[in-house]
Amino acid sequence: MFAPSATLVGSTELRDLLAREPAMADVVRAWSRLTLALVGIGSLAPSPLLRRSGNAVTARDQRQLKELGAVGDVCARYFDADPVDAPFNDRLIGIDLDRLRAVERRIGVAGGTDKSAAIRGAARGRWINILITDVEVARDLLDD
Numbered sequence: 001m002f003a004p005s006a007t008l009v010g011s012t013e014l015r016d017l018l019a020r021e022p023a024m025a026d027v028v029r030a031w032s033r034l035t036l037a038l039v040g041i042g043s044l045a046p047s048p049l050l051r052r053s054g055n056a057v058t059a060r061d062q063r064q065l066k067e068l069g070a071v072g073d074v075c076a077r078y079f080d081a082d083p084v085d086a087p088f089n090d091r092l093i094g095i096d097l098d099r100l101r102a103v104e105r106r107i108g109v110a111g112g113t114d115k116s117a118a119i120r121g122a123a124r125g126r127w128i129n130i131l132i133t134d135v136e137v138a139r140d141l142l143d144d
Contacts, residue, residue, distance in 0.1 A: 008057065008076060012090045019093065031095050037103045039128065041110035042073045043118045061087055072118025074108065074127040075100060081125035101126055108132070116140045 009015050018024050044065060046056035057065070068084040075094045078086045083097055100106065108128030110119050113136050120141060122128045133141075 007093050008088055009091050009093060015091055015093055024093070031099050032102075034103045036105045036107065037095075037100060038107045038109065039074045039100075041108045041115060041118050041122045041128070043115045044070055044072060044078075057086075057088065071121045072115065074122055077127075079121050079125050079127065081121045083125075097127075105130060111137055113137060113140055120144065 009018065019028065044062060050056045064087050065078050065084065069080040070078040070084045071080050073079065076092055077094070077097055078084050106128045107130040108119065108122050109132045111134040116137055119131065119133060119137060123131060
């Protein structure tokens with residue numbers, strides 16, 4: 001089964017309306033049946049691809065996330081190792097932390113030493129329990 005990734009909408013009201021749509025309700029129900037989640041691990045600064053998609057957080061939100069100690073995200077849920085109270089969590093459509101952690105195999109995919117802090121936080125916070133990465137990051141994590 002494939003479940004789409006998280007998205008950030010303009011308001012809490014829109015999130016609530018979309019959640020009532022039959023297709024979205026089907027996706028939310030499917031989250032409880034997941035046995036494997038393949039997730040990207042994002043750094044605090046969004047990638048150029050994410051920026052072009054229009055689904056990146058604003059510069060203001062990035063500053064707030066940094067002040068909260070966030071180092072990265074999984075499914076648009078920002079963390080240091082523990083979740084941070086992102087200013088836009090009430091506008092996010094996506095799997096929540098408890099449901100994600102209930103998935104038996106949570107495979108994180110990320111590479112590049114610029115993502116080492118985010119990858120480390122995702123592992124320490126139990127956002128992932130399997131990691132696919134590159135040799136440089138693996139060495140960096142082992143040296144920690």
